[in-house]
Amino acid sequence: MTDVSRKGSLSFLNPFKTRSGSRSSSRASSVVDFKIGDDARKSSISTATIKETNSSGRTSRAGSAKNSLEYTRSSRQGSTLATTGEDGWDRDAQTGERKDHTDLLHSLVDESTAESLADKAQAMFIGIPAKPAADLFSRFPEGVWRRIVEFLGPADKASLAFSCKPFRTLLGTRSWTDLNSPQNRDAKFDFLGRLDEQLPNHLLCFQCGIYHVRTQKGQEVLRPTNVSNPIFNCPNVFNLENKVARHRITVGRALPFPFVQLILRGQKYSPEHGIPIDSMSRRYKDRDGEWTHQTRYVVVNGHLLMRVISSAFATPALPPAGLRRLLYSPSDNFNPYFSVCAHWRDGNLMPAVKCALSHIPKPPEGSGIAGTSAKVQYHFHRPHPIITLCSECRPMRRCPECPTEYLIEMRVQEDRSDPDPRKLFKHAVVVTRWSDLGDGSSPKSLEWAACNGEAEYDSFTALGKRAISGTFESQFTVDQIPGQKMVSMNPNKIKLGEKGHDWY
Incomplete structure (x- = not known):
């Protein structure tokens, strides 16, 4: 009796004992929950479970299946966390965030399945033999074709007449001669641009409106502005009234539009159509100033992106005259030595550069006991x-009127020209510019014309939250994307131009 009473008094410690009259007991006494027990207790557990199930009548197969599903999920999650761990994730070098490659895989799947209408139309005719143009033309009466042609523009009419003899007979040669009229000048360039792939040895000249033979095919090299460098024989090459479109990079350096055509043609068609994009990168120093520059280009989604890094050593506490001498070039109409767009005078770009120069620590000056004491303290507590x-001056700035962004930095760089070894490292102001120069279809393309100040452009609406700098740097590495916030270079959109005083 004593043993039986003790067993009854310690029955609450038995985890396998069920309580009658409770729903939780029926759930806890399922067969799945008891699978974790010892092998020696399996027979007794299963017997007690069957008896209580028959007596209570509340346990159902659905409830057992639900409990088993919950147990399976929890066990899987626990095993996954135990095997993966926190150190098993691929983390970002700067932020330490986990890199989820699932989005990358989904993007690859979407890109592979997203086909353009032209690709789908081309896939429909695979395996179908070519038919003469007369068969296509004979499907409809001539009056129907004339009615269709009435809805086409000048460039489309010229392309249709250029496709085959029946359509040339229908439209006549007037569809080509009409392109020479001044009002159809843009349509003429549109038509000529469609022939670009068939003419790798030629280059479209937008001054003459014809294709010129490339005189330096594959060997075109970008030269300074004071060096004559024609890449095709054009009668307007030295015509000041009809000059080749070009974009200013820095003092004495410019990017002619034909080089933009060559870069994009080589990327779009074949190397025979243009030049390698790596051949455009440069590193040079101004002849008159103290600035050094690095240029680099990349093609993203058919657009040419440019990056220019300009730097110069600066001394602390410069007066206004010293700042003007450091920043502006007298030989280039007092434009900055570093690369800027056509809207640099409007806004707070130059005040931000001057503000960054004011942060250079000034060494102590003076004589006597006070000056000596200040110099000693400066020597031991630099x-x-x-x-x-x-x-x-820290945030990045985006020009609201063109696709251009700027970053201002103060770096410590090595000055090998200084003979004093104690002054080997100095502070330098670094201005980096990123720009989108367009798709190279025409000098009137929106991005190219906006950077030159020849077209209206709303960069914040067109670009959105995606920065040009981030797009450019992501083509090489994901660990060096500028991390500064983006603000407007001209938030009030006040256009003072030469009347503004803060820029100078």
Whole structure:
């Protein structure tokens, strides 16, 4: 009796004992939950479970299946967390965030399945033999074709007449001669641009409106502006009233539009149509100033993106005259030595550069006991060489009127020209510019014309939250994308031009 009473008094410690009259007991006493027990207790557990199920009548197969599903999910999650762990994730080098490659895989699937209408139309005619143009033309009466042609523009009419003899007979040669009229000049360039792939040895000249033979095929090299560098024989090459379209890079350096055509043709068609994009990268120093420049180009989604990094050593506490001498070129109509767009005078770009120069620590000056004491303290307690800019000059700036972005930095760089080894490293102001130069279809393309100040463009609406700098840098590495916030270079959109005083 004593043993039986003790067993009854300690029955609450038995985890396998069920309580009658409770729904939780029926769930806890399922066969799945008891699978974790010892092998020696399996027979007794299963017997007790069957008896209580028959007596209570509340346990159902659906409830057992639900409990088993919950147990299976929890067990899988626990095993996954145990095998993966926190250190098994691929993390970002700067932010430490986990890199989820699922989005990358989904994007690859979407890109492979997203076909353009032209690709689908081309796939429909695979395996179908070509038919003479007369068969296509004979499907409809001539009056129907004339009615259809009435809805076409000048460039489409010229292309249709250029396709085959029946359509040329229908339209006549007037569809080509009409392109020479001044009002159809844009349509003429549209028509000639469609022949670009069939003429790798020629280049379309937008001054003459014809294709010129390339005189330096595959060997075209970008030269300074003071060096004559014609890449095809054009009668208007030295015509000041009808000059070749070009974009200013820095002092004495410009990018002619024919080089934009060559880069994009080589990327779009074949290397025979243009030049390698790596041949355009340059590193040079100004002849008159103290600035050094690095240029690099990349093609993204058919658009040419340009990056120019300009740097110059600067001394602390420069007066206004010293700032003007450092930043502006007298020989280039007082434009900045670094690369800028056509809207650089409007806004706060130049005040931000001057603000960054004011953060260079100034060494102590003076004589006597006070000056000596200040110099001793400066020698033993030098300020940190890395300069942190303020909220006025640190953010990146985007021009609201063209696809151009700027980043201003203060870096410590090595000056090998200084003979004093104690002054080997100095502070330098670095201005980086990113620009989208368009698709190269015409000098009147929206991005190219906007960077030259010849077209209206709303960069914040067109670009959105995706920065040009991030798009450019992501083509090479994901660990060096500028992390500064983006603000407008001209938030109030006040256009003062030469009347503004802060830029100078």
